[in-house]
Amino acid sequence: MVKQIGKGRYGEVWMGKWRGERVAVKVFFTTEEDSWFRETEIYQTFLMRHDNILGFIAADIKGTGSWTQLYLITDYHENGSLYDYLKSNTLDVNAVLKLAYTSVSGLCHLHTEIHGTQGKPAIAHRDLKSKNVLVKKNGTCCIADLGLAVKFNSGTNEVDIPPNLRVGTKRYMPPEVLDESLNRTYFQSFIMADMYSFGLIVWEMTRRCSSGGMVEDYQLPYYDLVPTDPSYEDMRKVVCFKKQRPAFANRWGSDECLRQIGKVMSECWAHNPASRLSALRVKKTLAKMLDSQDIKPSHSDT
Structure with missing residues (x-):
């Protein structure tokens, strides 16, 4: 994770590095697990890839017993929203x-x-x-x-x-x-x-x-x-x-x-x-x- 680039009611967005490339990492609050799950599920829908829909890379749950982080990793666009x-x-x-x-x-x-x-x-x-x-x-x-x-x-x-x-x-x-x-x-x-x-x-x-x-x-x-x-x-x-x-x-x-x-x-x-x-x-x-x-x-x- 390199630096935080955004914040919303669901969590934060970070710019990260993956295999030498920049990626966007959306980190969801644990209370927003439904949103994380939904978004991951939609991005993984067959035939979902399209030039004008944000490119999905991966989703992950990281954490120890009491502390969990929900990640959604996508293409990074420096112009932002x-x-x-x-x-x-x-x-x-x-x-x-x-x-x-x-x-x-x-x-x-x-x-x-x-x-x-x-x-x-x-x-x-x-x-x-x-x-x-x-x-x-x-x-x-x-x-x-x-x-x-x-x-x-x-x-x-x-x-x-x-x-x-x-x-x-x-x-x-x-x-x-x-x-x-x-x-x-x-x-x-x-x-x-x-x-x-x-x-x-x-x-x-x-x-x-x-x-x-x-x-x-x-x-x-x-x-x-x-x-x-x-x-x-x-x-x-x-x-x-x-x-x-x-x-x-x-x-x-x-x-x-x-x-x-x-x-x-x-x-x-x-x-x-x-x-x-x-x-x-x-x-x-x-x-x-x-x-x-x-x-x-x-x-x-x-």
Whole structure:
């Protein structure tokens, strides 16, 4: 273990060295064993490997009788999370499209069931936010933090929900989670909840995109509508009752590309889950926009 690089409610993240390479080591508190187990199980799902999902290396439990440490070892990305990256970088349109396209590609892979003798179940993330998306050296993203993920077994039509009670991050919760109307037996409802959170992440990216010499400072979604550490009540008032959503900067309207991205995020965070765009739909739309910018997503990004 070389140095601590992050801390969350589940434990700490360290940068470590393994066989001469840098790796990220997530150390879970013993109280978070369910999250460790869930995340390990999801990463080890067959056909889970994807360029835009954080690369899993190993999981381990170390300890003596009274003292235990739960490790999850993954690829290391020095840019850190999208949240850190956006705070310290301004972007051009191509960079935003690349970040958004690769994030949704990872999400799309997660959401998709792959049929076959050793297929992959459809998986919903349930805690999507800019702190759980990492930025690689080449400006593409990968999705991390799968400790709350839900799997769908289409054979038995069962939704496999992890036992831990932690349900995600209030600020990014869709209206149906905040008002507790989400149907937990219908897997698709978890997929649509992810898409709402994804819309908010795209809004965070777009604020940091300069156009006409202007750019907004980095802010979390709803920064101007709720306190720093909002309660369920704060979020419910804004999202469910007033049906407010993050505001668009005026300048987005005068840039064709930002206007289109704005349309995508609005259709992701629609109040009615059934009218939200799917990850595949968003992926196709962004791929088309990248093409029109004359930037083909390189082979490794697709």
